[in-house]
Amino acid sequence: MSTPSPRILVTGANGHLGRLTVQALVKSVPADRIVATARSKEAVADLAALGVETRVADYDKPETLIAAFAGIGRLLLISSSAIGQREPQHRNVIEAAKAAGVGFVAYTSLLHADTSQLGLRVEHLATEALLKASGLSFALLRNGWYTENYNGNIGPALEHGVVFGASGDGRIAAASRADYAAAAAAVLAGGDEHAGQVYELAGDTAFTLADWAAELSKLAGKPVAFNNLPAAEYQALLVKFGLPEGFAALLADSDTGASKGGLYDDSHTLSRLIGRPTTPLATVLAAALKG
Structure with a gap:
């Protein structure tokens, strides 16, 4: 008698990365083997339409996690968006996964988390230690930057002809969310070969923010320049633009880390894992411009 294939669960499936991961999984795994979770079933109703099971799982409510993880063999823990609360939330998920008898957990960490200078590394390293x-x-799955992280700059950059930052000449090996989702799906649909692996995931081609501005200018037919600022000035500018102080500090810190190589990787691990080149910057920008 053959052993039934393990069921696969994606947490935070209502988010960008989670939704894309489920959509990637259904291309290679029977939908009835896939479970998508969110804090409400309504948030993942579109995924239920694909034939996957949906369950309620709230990182802050351990009782929902234990119930949601019942019968699950392989689980993707997508890092919480609640910066500052990630470690206890992730602990809840890991403890529930262990209690439920989950056989394998993949976690979306940060590129080179063990050596990174980005402040974001702290909670990721704590979660890695818990695992x-x-x-x-x-x-x-140590994910690098999403190319889409910069899409919010497109409108203001085209309006004012400038994009601000503090990354200097730092090269950013970003990839699209769909690229990272494809990697997560490949690991979840795979087998024991992924156990214990640390995947440093990043785009095949790196760019500076000056390169980003030049590509946007080319595609939109409007001049856009990059204005590099000291980190403190950039943070103050973000606050002036209406961002909360904490988020502005995080963005400034990330840019500073990028200026020191914190968002660069040339291992091509991501493209090897997904079996194709990562999505070019121009493709992501063109899609964003089309709306």
């Missing part, structure tokens, strides 16, 4: 101490089989 290592849990006794669970796991893989670390």
Whole structure:
């Protein structure tokens, strides 16, 4: 008698990365093997239409997690968006996965988390440590920057002819969310070969923010320049634009880290894992311009 294939669960499936991961999974895995979770079923109703099961799972409510993880063999823990609350939330997920008998957990960490200078590394490293101490089989998907992270700059950049930042000449090896989702799907649909692996995932081609501005200018037919600022000035400017102080500090810190190589990687691990080149900057920008 053959052993039934393990069921696969994606947490945070209502978010950009989670939704794309489920959509990638259904291309290679029977839909009835896939479970998508969010804090409400309504948030993932579109995924239920694909034939996957939907369940309620709230990182802040352990009782929902244990119930949601019942019968699951392989699980994707997508890092919480609640910066500052990630470690206890992720602990809840890991403890529930262990209690439910989940066989394998993949976690979306940060590129080169163990050596990164970005402040974001702290909660990711704490989660990695929790996984290592849990006794669970796991893989670390250390994701680099999403190219779409910069899409919010497009409108203001075209309106004012300038994009601000503090990344200097730092090269950013970004990839699209769909690229990272494809990697997560490949690991979830795979087998024991992924256990214990640390995947440093980034785009095939890196760009500076000056390159980003030049590509946008080319595609839109409007002049756009990059104005590099000291980190403190950039943070103050973001606050002036209406961003909360904490988020402005995070963005300024990330740019500073990028200026020191914190968002660069040339291993091409991501493209090897997904079996194709990563999505070029021009493709992501062109799609955003089309709306």
